[in-house]
Amino acid sequence: MSQYYLEMIDVFKEFPGVKALKGVNLKVKKGEVHALIGENGAGKSTLMKILSGLYHSDGGKIRINGEDMTFQNPQDAINAGVATIYQELSLVPHLTAVQNVLLGHEIAKYKFIDGKREKEVAGKLLDYVSRGSLPSYSEPVMHFSVAQQQMVDIAKALSYNANIIIMDEPTDSLTDNEIEVLFEIIRKLKADGMTIIYISHRLEELMEICDRVTVMRDGEYIADADTKDIDKAWLIRNMIGREMTNSYPERKHYVSEEIVLDVKKLSSSAFTDVSFELKRGEILGFAGLVGSGRTEVMRVLFGVDKAESGEVILEGNPVNIHHPSSAVENGIGFATEDRKTEGLFLNLDIKTNISAAALPKVSKKGFISSGAETAAADKYISELRIVTPGNYQICKNLSGGNQQKVVLAKWLASDSKILILDEPTRGIDVGAKYEIYTLMDNLAQAGVSIIMVSSELPEVIGMSDRVVVMHEGRVTGILEREDFSEETIMTYASGHVN
Numbered sequence: 442m443s444q445y446y447l448e449m450i451d452v453f454k455e456f457p458g459v460k461a462l463k464g465v466n467l468k469v470k471k472g473e474v475h476a477l478i479g480e481n482g483a484g485k486s487t488l489m490k491i492l493s494g495l496y497h498s499d500g501g502k503i504r505i506n507g508e509d510m511t512f513q514n515p516q517d518a519i520n521a522g523v524a525t526i527y528q529e530l531s532l533v534p535h536l537t538a539v540q541n542v543l544l545g546h547e548i549a550k551y552k553f554i555d556g557k558r559e560k561e562v563a564g565k566l567l568d569y570v571s572r573g574s575l576p577s578y579s580e581p582v583m584h585f586s587v588a589q590q591q592m593v594d595i596a597k598a599l600s601y602n603a604n605i606i607i608m609d610e611p612t613d614s615l616t617d618n619e620i621e622v623l624f625e626i627i628r629k630l631k632a633d634g635m636t637i638i639y640i641s642h643r644l645e646e647l648m649e650i651c652d653r654v655t656v657m658r659d660g661e662y663i664a665d666a667d668t669k670d671i672d673k674a675w676l677i678r679n680m681i682g683r684e685m686t687n688s689y690p691e692r693k694h695y696v697s698e699e700i701v702l703d704v705k706k707l708s709s710s711a712f713t714d715v716s717f718e719l720k721r722g723e724i725l726g727f728a729g730l731v732g733s734g735r736t737e738v739m740r741v742l743f744g745v746d747k748a749e750s751g752e753v754i755l756e757g758n759p760v761n762i763h764h765p766s767s768a769v770e771n772g773i774g775f776a777t778e779d780r781k782t783e784g785l786f787l788n789l790d791i792k793t794n795i796s797a798a799a800l801p802k803v804s805k806k807g808f809i810s811s812g813a814e815t816a817a818a819d820k821y822i823s824e825l826r827i828v829t830p831g832n833y834q835i836c837k838n839l840s841g842g843n844q845q846k847v848v849l850a851k852w853l854a855s856d857s858k859i860l861i862l863d864e865p866t867r868g869i870d871v872g873a874k875y876e877i878y879t880l881m882d883n884l885a886q887a888g889v890s891i892i893m894v895s896s897e898l899p900e901v902i903g904m905s906d907r908v909v910v911m912h913e914g915r916v917t918g919i920l921e922r923e924d925f926s927e928e929t930i931m932t933y934a935s936g937h938v939n
C-alpha cells in the first residue's frame with residue numbers, strides 16, 4: 442500500500458491554445474498540510490479544479506487511499522471526501538450560517554426541514570471551527586466578515602465528511618490576526634487527521650503552516666520537499682527556475698520638489714482630517730492595518746465616493762472630483778485591490794482591457810487604432826510575463842494572478858500623471874513582483890507620481906520614498922526614508938503614538 446493518501450499521477454489538461462497541465466504528479470500524505478506553489482499560470486488552480494471534479498482531465502489518474510477515482514462532477518468529488526474552499530466563497534449570502542452549512546443536504550423530518558436538529562448538527566460544526574467567534578448562527582452570512590464566512594465554508598466542508606480540504610489562496614483578503622485564527626483552525630483540523638492542500642504566494646506564511654510542498658512550473662511537476670528541509674530561496678529557485686538575488690530593484694529616488702497633489706483635511710464617513718502631499722516622481726507608500734481607511738481615501742480621490750469636507754489641490758488648482766471619469770480626465774489612475782469586480786472586464790480580451798484606460802493614446806481622431814492597442818498589450822504581456830496564448834485571450838480564462846497583472850497593465854499604460862495602486866502585488870508570484878516594482882520605478886523616473894497602498898511592510902519599505910501611516914481613519918505618521926523600519930511603521934499603524 443502506498444504511503445500516500447492522495448496521488449494525482451501524470452495529469453494532463455489542455456485549453457484552446459494552452460497546455461495547462463503536462464503530466465503533473467502530486468503526492469500527499471494523510472494528515473499533512475501540503476503546499477502547492479508555482480508562478481502565476483503554472484497550473485495550480487487547474488490541478489485543484491480537476492481534483493474537485495470541476496474540470497475533466499485529458500489524461501492521468503486520481504487515487505485516494507489506494508483507490509482509483511473518476512470524478513464526473515463536483516458531487517462525485519464531494520462524495521469521495523474532497524472539499525474546496527474557494528477564493529470567491531461559495532456561500533449563499535442571504536442564508537444563515539446553519540442553512541449554508543447544510544445547504545444541499547438539509548435535515549428533514551416528515552418531509553419538513555427539522556430546524557432544531559439542523560441547529561444542533563450545524564451548530565456543532567460551527568462551534569468546532571469558530572470556537573464561538575461568529576456573531577450568530579442564525580443571521581444571514583452576508584453580515585459576516587470574509588474571515589467569518591470562510592469559517593462557515595470550512596464547517597460546510599466538514600458537514601460533507603471531507604477528508605481532504607483544498608484551500609486556494611485562503612489568506613488573500615484576511616488581516617494578520619485573521620490569518621493567525623485560520624492557522625489555528627488548520628492546525629486543529631490537521632491534528633484531527635484532515636489532509637489539507639494549501640495554495641499561496643506568501644512564501645513565509647506557507648513555510649509556517651505547511652509540512653510539505655510541491656512546486657509546479659509551466660504545467661509541470663518540478664520538485665517536492667519537507668518544509669523543514671528547505672528555505673525560501675529553495676522555493677523561489679524551483680518556482681522560477683533561477684536564483685533571485687534581490688526582491689526589489691535598486692531605487693534611485695527621482696522625487697522633485699513640485700507638489701502634484703495636495704490633500705488638505707479631507708474627511709468622509711470613513712476617515713477624518715487626512716492631509717498629505719504627493720510630489721512629482723514620488724512613490725508614496727500608504728501603510729496601515731486592514732480597515733484603517735486607506736482604500737477609502739483612495740476611493741474619494743478617484744471620485745468613487747464623496748468627501749464630506751476638505752480640499753484636494755491638483756497641480757496648484759483646487760479640484761472637485763466626483764466621478765472616476767473626471768479623475769481619469771485629470772490624469773489620475775486607480776488600480777483597485779478588487780480585480781474581480783471592479784478592475785476588469787472579465788468577458789473581454791486582454792488588449793481591450795489594457796487599452797481601456799489609455800484611449801487617448803491609442804485612438805487617432807476618435808478611432809481606436811488597433812495597431813497601437815495591440816502593441817501596448819504585447820509590451821505589457823511580455824514585461825509583466827502575463828501567461829496567455831495571445832493578447833486576444835478573454836480575461837476570464839486567465840489565472841488569478843495574471844488577471845491582476847492585466848489590471849496593473851491597464852493603468853501602467855494609461856499615461857496617468859498620478860497612479861494609485863491598491864495592493865498592487867496581491868496574488869502575484871515573486872518573480873513577477875520584481876517586474877512590477879521595476880515598472881513602478883521606471884514610471885517614477887519618468888515623472889509619474891505613485892501612491893502605493895500596501896499591507897506588506899517589506900514592499901512598503903522596499904519601494905517608497907515616503908510612507909503615510911494610517912490608523913482608524915486618521916493619519917498617525919508620515920515617515921521619511923531614514924525612519925523606515927517595520928517596528929516604526931507598526932507603532933504608528935497600531936495607533937501607539939502620542
Ligand SMILES: Nc1ncnc2c1ncn2[C@@H]1O[C@H](COP(=O)(O)OP(=O)(O)OP(=O)(O)O)[C@@H](O)[C@H]1O
Pocket residue numbers: 456457459460461479480481482483484485486487488828829837838839840841842843868
Ligand atoms: N477556462 C480556461 N480556459 C482557458 N485557459 C485556462 C482556463 N483556466 C485556466 N487556463 C489557463 O491555464 C493555465 C494555468 O492556469 P491556473 O489558473 O491553473 O494557474 P495558477 O497556477 O492557479 O496561477 P495563479 O497563481 O495566477 O492563480 C493558465 O495559462 C491559464 O490561462
Ligand SMILES: [Mg+2]
Pocket residue numbers: 485486487840841842
Ligand atoms: Mg490560481
